[in-house]
Amino acid sequence: MKKIEAIIRPERLPAVRAALEEIGYPGMTLSEVKGHGKEAAQTQQWRGVKFEIELLPKIKIEIVAIDDDASIIVSAIVRAARTGESGDGKIFVLPVDGAIRIRTGDRDINAI
Amino acid sequence: MGVTTAEMVTAINTMWVLVTGFLVFFMQLGFGMLEAGLIRVKNITNILIKNILDFCIASIVYWMMGYALMYGAGNMLFGTTFWFLSGIPATTAGVPTLAYWFFQLCFAGAAATIVAGGVAERTKFIAYLLYSVVVSTFIYPIVGHWIWGGGFLASMGMLDYAGSSVVHSVGGWAALIGTMMLGPRIGKFNKDGSANAIVGHSMPLANIGLWVLWMGWFGFNPGSSLSGMQVGLNASVAVNTNAASATGAITCVVLSKIMTGKWDLGMTTNGVLAGLVAITAPCGYVSIASSIVIGAIGATFCYFAVGFFDKVHVDDPVGALPVHLVNGVWGTISIGLFHETKGLLFGGGFGQLSVQLLGVVSVAAWVVTTATALFWVIKHTVGLRVSAREELEGLDIGEHGMSSYPEFQITTPSMILDGHSAETLANIERAEKATRK
Numbered sequence: 096m097k098k099i100e101a102i103i104r105p106e107r108l109p110a111v112r113a114a115l116e117e118i119g120y121p122g123m124t125l126s127e128v129k130g131h132g133k134e135a136a137q138t139q140q141w142r143g144v145k146f147e148i149e150l151l152p153k154i155k156i157e158i159v160a161i162d163d164d165a166s167i168i169v170s171a172i173v174r175a176a177r178t179g180e181s182g183d184g185k186i187f188v189l190p191v192d193g194a195i196r197i198r199t200g201d202r203d204i205n206a207i
Numbered sequence: 208m209g210v211t212t213a214e215m216v217t218a219i220n221t222m223w224v225l226v227t228g229f230l231v232f233f234m235q236l237g238f239g240m241l242e243a244g245l246i247r248v249k250n251i252t253n254i255l256i257k258n259i260l261d262f263c264i265a266s267i268v269y270w271m272m273g274y275a276l277m278y279g280a281g282n283m284l285f286g287t288t289f290w291f292l293s294g295i296p297a298t299t300a301g302v303p304t305l306a307y308w309f310f311q312l313c314f315a316g317a318a319a320t321i322v323a324g325g326v327a328e329r330t331k332f333i334a335y336l337l338y339s340v341v342v343s344t345f346i347y348p349i350v351g352h353w354i355w356g357g358g359f360l361a362s363m364g365m366l367d368y369a370g371s372s373v374v375h376s377v378g379g380w381a382a383l384i385g386t387m388m389l390g391p392r393i394g395k396f397n398k399d400g401s402a403n404a405i406v407g408h409s410m411p412l413a414n415i416g417l418w419v420l421w422m423g424w425f426g427f428n429p430g431s432s433l434s435g436m437q438v439g440l441n442a443s444v445a446v447n448t449n450a451a452s453a454t455g456a457i458t459c460v461v462l463s464k465i466m467t468g469k470w471d472l473g474m475t476t477n478g479v480l481a482g483l484v485a486i487t488a489p490c491g492y493v494s495i496a497s498s499i500v501i502g503a504i505g506a507t508f509c510y511f512a513v514g515f516f517d518k519v520h521v522d523d524p525v526g527a528l529p530v531h532l533v534n535g536v537w538g539t540i541s542i543g544l545f546h547e548t549k550g551l552l553f554g555g556g557f558g559q560l561s562v563q564l565l566g567v568v569s570v571a572a573w574v575v576t577t578a579t580a581l582f583w584v585i586k587h588t589v590g591l592r593v594s595a596r597e598e599l600e601g602l603d604i605g606e607h608g609m610s611s612y613p614e615f616q617i618t619t620p621s622m623i624l625d626g627h628s629a630e631t632l633a634n635i636e637r638a639e640k641a642t643r644k
Contacts, residue, residue, distance in 0.1 A: 141404035
């Protein structure tokens with residue numbers, strides 16, 4: 096099994112979810128995270144004093160899938176999340192040792 | 208039933224005074240929401256409860272002593288009758304004295320609460336309560352006596368239609384002293400002297416505050432005729448009030464675009480309020496065109512005052528000083544320039560202007576002296592400022608045991624420390640211990 100961790104722009108989430116549903120992987124864990132790669136920080140101002148927002152909001156998607164499906168999922172996310180501008184995000188693929196469905200006790204592939 | 212014309216007139220005037228008084232009362236919501244919107248989540252409970260107590264304390268002490276000092280028959284400096292409202296006449300200024308008292312109470316409450324914004328986010332609650340008692344019992348009423356209660360400034364012909372001096376300057380000077388003696392918030396100024404933006408948590412709340420204050424001002428200014436029969440004057444005052452506030456907003460939004468490249472909402476908000484404070488003194492005596500000029504000048508002063516106070520390291524979280532102090536003074540002086548008959552620019556010579564200036568200086572001297580003494584005593588008894596740890600954690604937990612936004616709790620150490628490292632906090636606490644010795 097593989098875990099796919101994708102950090103994407105928040106506004107691309109609807110497109111990414113639609114793409115994942117289309118390929119049969121609607122389930123995921125989402126978290127609101129902050130960070131940045133090489134893209135520029137945002138400048139705002141408050142009563143005349145300027146300040147930088149360096150922690151830019153992103154959405155992190157975590158999906159666990161069988162090995163054969165990992166690359167399909169990655170491709171789907173990339174297609175849906177890409178805008179071509181700096182700040183599109185990154186996807187990481189990690190190995191997973193085990194999985195359990197809490198409701199039934201099913202293990203590994205049967206739990207995904 | 209037979210009602211005399213005189214009774215009708217009294218009824219109309221009493222209605223006027225009470226209802227405009229209720230509008231001024233409603234400005235307490237305006238102050239509360241404006242201040243809350245412009246400060247951080249962790250201090251909201253504190254500002255809201257301060258706002259409630261301010262008015263409630265004034266309600267009691269202004270009954271006990273405040274009104275007596277302000278409007279009691281006495282001498283040129285203070286009143287000496289009407290303690291606990293004993294011996295009041297049935298009517299004052301054509302309305303039941305209690306209606307008159309209530310109206311005046313709402314003005315006193317407005318003056319007191321101005322300081323809350325300047326000293327927000329680091330003042331001990333008990334310190335603030337003590338300040339509030341003294342300002343409403345003593346500091347404010349004395350000024351009121353001098354200008355409205357038959358005191359020496361009134362006898363010399365000083366004019367202040369609705370209180371740029373009596374209310375806003377008093378609050379403004381007290382806020383200045385309080386803010387200076389308190390010191391800036393942790394993290395506001397850097398060692399190299401530059402200022403950091405400490406961003407408020409809710410512009411919608413601040414905006415609600417603005418509109419409520421604006422609406423309340425249509426009680427504050429027109430109400431000050433104390434007469435619903437003064438139809439022309441009341442209409443003129445309402446129009447003048449609006450003209451100055453509208454001009455204030457436009458002035459500040461244009462200035463912010465020119466100076467920062469952005470159309471700044473915070474500055475625009477302050478611009479409206481600056482115009483309102485500035486027109487508060489002259490509104491009964493000037494033309495619409497003059498009101499526009501007064502508002503424009505006041506808003507300009509306000510805009511550049513924000514940067515000025517940052518530069519001299521006075522930390523004023525909500526802009527109480529540029530709005531209330533600077534424009535309280537400007538509004539008072541503007542009568543000397545723009546009064547339709549007595550103004551310098553209208554052929555009235557320097558007479559009125561000199562009296563207005565004397566008034567500004569007298570109020571400044573009184574409030575600065577008494578406020579300094581008051582805050583000094585508070586500082587050396589119960590203490591003025593919370594500890595560094597409490598300030599970083601937020602006053603809501605330390606003073607009040609609750610957050611105003613419990614579902615958005617602070618969960619990470621870095622949020623508590625405001626981005627400071629644990630080492631910085633240790634340094635601050637060490638420095639605090641050293642100064643306390």
